[in-house]
Amino acid sequence: MPRTIKVEIKRQSNPDAPVVIEKFEVPYRPNMNITSLLGEIACNPITADGKTTAPIAYDSNCLEEICGSCAMLINGKARMACSALVDKLQDGNPDEPITLAPLSKFPVVRDLAVDRSVLFQNLKSVKAWVPIDGTYDLGAAPRQFPQIQEERYPLSNCISCTICMEVCPQFNDSTNFVGAATIAQVKLFNMDPAGSVLKEERLRALAGDGGVQECGFAQNCVEACPKQLPLTEAISDVTREVIVQQVKDFFTR
Amino acid sequence: MAASPRIIVVGGGLAGLSSVIKIAEAGGTVDLFSIVPVKRSHSVCAQGGINAAKDLKGEGDSVLKHFDDTVYGGDFLANQTPVKNMTAQGPAIIDLLDRMGVPFNRTPEGLLDFRRFGGTLYQRTAFAGATTGQQLLYALDEQVRRHESEGKVTKYEGWEFLSAVLDDNGVCRGIVAMDLRTMETRTFPADAIIICTGGNGAIFGKSTNSVVCTGSAQSALYQQGAFYANGEFIQVHPTAIPGEDKLRLMSESARGEGGRVWVPRDRNDKRVARSIPEADRYYFLEERYPKYGNLVPRDIATREIFKIVYEDQMGIDGQPMVYLDLTHLPKERLHKLEGILEIYEKFVGDDPREVPMKIFPGVHYTMGGLWVDFNQQTNIPGVFAAGEADYSIHGANRLGANSLLSCIYGGFVAGPQALNYAKALKPATGDGGHAAELQRQKQKNNQLTSSTGTENPFKIWRELGDTMTKHATIVRYNAGLDEADAKLVELLHRYKNINLSDKSQWANTSFAFTRQLYNMLELGRVIVQGARLRDESRGAHYKPDFPNRNDEQFLKTTKAAFVDGAPSITYEDVDTSHIKPRPRVYSST
Amino acid sequence: MATVAPPVSSATSPQRGVQPLRAGQGNSFLWRKLHSLSGIVPIGAFLVEHIISNFETWNGPLAYAKQVVFLNSLPLVRVLEWAFIFIPLSFHALYGVFIAFRGRSNVNVYPWAGNWMYLSQRITGIIALVYIVQHVWRQRFSGVMLPEHPGAAFAKVQHELSNPWMLAIYVIAMIATTWHFSYGIWLFAAKWGITPGNRARKRFGYVCAVLGIALCLMGLASIYAVVYKYPNAPENVLPETPAALVQPATATSAVSLTNSRSAAPRTTQSQPRSTPQS
């Protein structure tokens, strides 16, 4: 008999619908990843006990871990589905079912798709951009030494997957913590020669409720980040600057 | 028209975002539609870099040389005026991106660093690590977020463009779009729309493109009367990592550092790669091209790998794959390739330092697209297009790192042009066709949800991809293309008998996909028929039966119109006002 | 008929899930930083002082008594006690409980070192809280009043620890508080941007670990001293009358010592100096 992969998927047909677990058995092929497994189910949406069901809803786009769409809980852990290889997940244990579930800290849209727009709202509230005068030709930008570039580049690699937020014990609906990704972006833009003009505003924003103070330094973010952003370093640096800014503001504003 | 015209931009990749920025800056209001959150658009995938002749390396590079390289690389099929304009704006665009905070790599003195790319002799490619597209997209995304927070831009992320709303005179008055969450279909008024929906790799099943690159929007417009130009020109990259779900790019540098391409001499050889002795390995590129070996030009490598697999039937384990072997390389060399080796390791699970990589050419880029004039306007008044979705700039073949530039350039032209157009637009009579178009789209939806056939859309898509990949990619024969067209007609027929296993009206991804599938099928026919009729070889289009370029007959833009439910192809002269076409010779590269 | 639907704002329904940053609003930053700071000074400083003071038990009941006398001799000692110990400690403890209950620990899923330490900081905090409440009540606010009878300190603690349960509680609490404190210093440095770099954090981690272990061992040594080293300590090693035992400079405390219930038992007039072990 050809080998199959057992999958258990936590499903929810809409945000208010009850949660159900559906089991599937998908024909094994070498080098399968979770997104291709889900594609296989879409082609043949029949559960392990023979019931026809709807294809699984989930987000994906690039399929090469760069767009940040496909974060979900795979065997309970938050990671990117497109870079999660079945062979590695099952490592020597092919009968063990793979479990898939939506990220737990974000409102479920449907099945494995969740609404992560809060990150984009956060990026707005910290003004994560360089306020350029305009897009007309104003000549070359100021010089920037490679050392600065090397510090900024890794921060600029954040794919907004929200995994750092999902795994953070402090990111939840009672703290409403902003999460590591936004803090890292503040560092990125504060380091840009022109972007630093908004530095004070960003630092003040981050001292608001849910701001940088809510981090308990659990360091899960930096462990889990698929793009290996130096998140704890950013949190540390940014918090220092927020504190300095608050003290300054206390005496001068 | 009102002082502040309303523009809709569809697509939030580099092209879409750059047009949004231009319009917002000029005081217009923009509604930005995108299937995925714009920050997740396909443009993030671009790795290599972006071209501009800034000549910071003292090589005497110039805008004119960049212009010439682009036209020559495109085998003279590109209209030269827009290419000239684009290359002229290149340096300013790089400076702008730099000012926006893109972390471009730097020289020790703090200036922009440039590297060399295919198709040129100059170090002309600016880059930000190995994720240039991502960095550029983010920079534009951030600017758009800024305009959004100032109320100049409204984003409709998770909305899919279904069609344009055309009034009685065929003038565009808005769009119909579907909310992919609530599945609500609505019309949105606009004085002009800009289509920046990227490439159409999904028509080929697996490609290096992202999931939403279906070409669905372009196809919908083509079916509404827009010309689709040069559809047959599809770039295939020689080395991609075949995956279960997509093909991931494996940079040319692997071969540059000494990687060797081979297959077992015996097609039934079941041994693991490393245990196959040297004598039983067929280094087909080295044997067939003793002079260049593994470093033959891209298109030749692509074709040879394709032939080995499909004509000689010598793919590994009968699969469309060949080995790209780095295991013999010394440590220092491998170290230089660290980044791409990690990609392979991550997605295949094997260590390419120990096990030869398995690679195959992959559909990579759509040179063709919506026909546009030099102002990026399609033949439908009020519909503009930019980026990979239009056909301009790249002709028959795109040079590496030129696409990111063309997307931004296209957006920068389309935005202001759309605004100008909209300012001069006369108000619509009646409702401008909104009710009728909405009705038409709702009817399509109803047809799908009420259809009770037996066909699974995902299976039809697989068949589409297999057919297109087999007949319409690297090596094309007229018989095969005819076969492919017949298959497409069959699939279109079977499509009527489709069965949606999910008929719910909430975040129904398979419903949306099934709608796109129809458009893919129609666009597939444009590609196939364009290729069928072009009896020559030019750029990425290669017919062994017609191995030479034929300028007399085919120095022409292919224009497909949707007539009576099928492509009707006409030709249009190419603007060669600046550079006289000359033969494109590979052997010296 | 309006065929053209106006764009609806997506903000019509309240957003579910974690809410966005309330940029620049609220005071939680201040409270949070005060909590953080209070853990170091004054509470942490007190802890160090307390452990050092308690370590005097190693030198026997009399030495310990002298230490208690010395502490009680500090000017405005009652004010200091409230201002620098009880109030900040209550704030830190209560706000700490608030913080702890707002976290959603997930070490079961992500069993990484930092995450364990995050959880441990909360658990040790709670242990410290429970312990301190009973400890302060029993040692400071009930039984023999030590400020008035510093000589009874050793015996009071010894009585307490004669109960094996109590002994276990003290040992656990000792480990928990020093753990909480030393990781707390590390946290403080990390979160206030003093040690942003990974290597700096790692290095400082060793420093904190050494400090924590040292404090913990000192504390455990004190417990050992109380329980095993000086068994059957006298009830009060500092009978009230011989004020000569007290340094002249601390006359004030001598006064305060004498005006209280001086009927304190003077029974076991044993001589601490002559204890064989010292």
Ligand SMILES: Cc1cc2nc3c(=O)[nH]c(=O)nc-3n(C[C@H](O)[C@H](O)[C@H](O)COP(=O)(O)OP(=O)(O)OC[C@H]3O[C@@H](n4cnc5c(N)ncnc54)[C@H](O)[C@@H]3O)c2cc1C
């Ligand atoms: C692996 C890879 C590497 C590459 N490397 C380079 C490189 O190094 N240099 C270079 O110059 N080029 C490179 N390219 C090419 C380049 O990345 C693309 O051509 C370019 O990003 C296309 O941008 P775009 O703005 O046209 O469209 P995209 O970025 O594809 O964006 C399309 C947008 O349209 C939206 N959309 C699509 N359909 C609809 C619809 N129906 N309704 C609403 N919205 C819709 C999508 O959501 C998306 O926002 C590479 C391409 C690939 C695949």
Ligand code: HEM
């Ligand atoms: C070796 C273990 C310990 C011993 C022998 C010990 C002993 C004592 C004694 C005798 C007192 C009363 C002092 C007085 O009333 O003047 C006291 C008070 C107190 N102890 Fe401890 N203690 C120990 C551990 C701890 C620990 C781990 C903490 C946690 C921080 C702690 C916190 C306190 C506090 C807050 C007070 C009240 C402070 C005051 O009265 O000024 N103790 N301790």
Ligand code: HEM
């Ligand atoms: C003697 C007792 C205590 C000492 C010395 C102490 C010290 C500290 C220190 C130094 C910190 C680090 C501050 C920072 O995070 O920057 C800290 C954090 C913390 N303390 Fe205490 N603490 C004590 C008691 C308590 C108690 C009783 C609780 C109650 C549960 C508590 C809960 C916490 C919590 C939850 C944190 C983590 C705060 C955060 O992550 O931001 N502590 N403590």
Ligand code: SF4
């Ligand atoms: S910081 Fe890392 S984990 Fe967090 S969103 Fe960005 S890429 Fe994802």
Ligand code: F3S
């Ligand atoms: S996991 Fe969370 S608590 Fe801080 S260090 Fe990372 S944000």
Ligand code: FES
């Ligand atoms: S699909 Fe883009 S990150 Fe996985």
